[in-house]
């Protein structure tokens with residue numbers, strides 16, 4: 001093995017000892033690569049491997065590597081994309097709402113705006129509890145409010161944090177928010193189609209991407225596969241109905257459990273209902289790691305670029321009638337109020 005490997009990051013090079021961990025080599029050379037957990041979990045350190053080889057820190061179906069896990073074994077060229085600088089700030093819980101039996105909407109009020117790209121995630125630490133990664137998202141209904149961040153948090157019965165929402169963690173609870181992190185953020189000015197796929201609360205970052213993509217170009221072609229385990233877990237139905245009113249948007253809700261409530265909802269895994277992909281498509285995925293890996297593999301085979309932030313659980317792991325009413329309304333008036341909805345989203 002060579003003794004010295006050259007690392008080229010965004011066209012600037014620095015020397016490093018072969019065998020060293022990429023993140024350590026970068027930091028030792030004064031290169032401030034974003035990072036957080038240093039254990040291959042959070043994804044904050046992921047960079048695109050353009051050329052060269054590393055040992056570890058890589059999923060074979062994607063060109064991204066975890067800099068905190070990858071060891072240098074050759075000269076490499078890597079890329080990062082411009083994203084807002086990471087900051088840390090304190091706020092308080094402004095609202096906790098139950099969105100479905102196992103998902104809470106949590107609003108956090110901060111002293112000032114928190115810059116992030118649609119699709120990124122933050123580290124959120126409720127005072128007295130361990131930090132968790134959650135994605136800020138666009139409100140499911142209505143407009144965003146200044147200084148307010150919205151999160152969707154899945155409740156785990158034995159979760160150290162989520163099980164305390166509404167109990168020890170209430171409105172007014174102090175919170176620290178750090179970030180932003182993540183790679184599955186919207187690449188603007190893309191002329192091809194966009195395919196989004198989410199499972200569970202992976203919907204939150206994908207909803208942010210969908211809204212930003214439609215605000216950028218309301219006539220763009222966008223397909224959104226939204227997966228949930230149960231019908232009653234499709235907590236985002238009102239948001240989907242808003243989105244489906246745009247002319248070239250296709251929503252594919254799918255649940256794991258068999259159901260015969262509505263033909264508009266499919267049964268099965270998100271990969272069962274993914275459209276045929278082409279090299280012109282950009283694919284964004286957020287949710288369970290097995291699902292994100294499968295879709296990344298399908299996208300790679302089709303030549304499409306795919307951006308994923310696997311949703312690694314930190315913790316072990318309005319009702320059905322409203323959903324049916326909303327879908328029924330949508331089916332009766334698919335083109336209703338296109339300009340009104342566009343105005344609401346843009347506002």
Ligand code: FES
Pocket residue numbers: 034035036037038039040041042043044045046066067068069
């Ligand atoms: S810092 Fe590398 S995955 Fe968290």
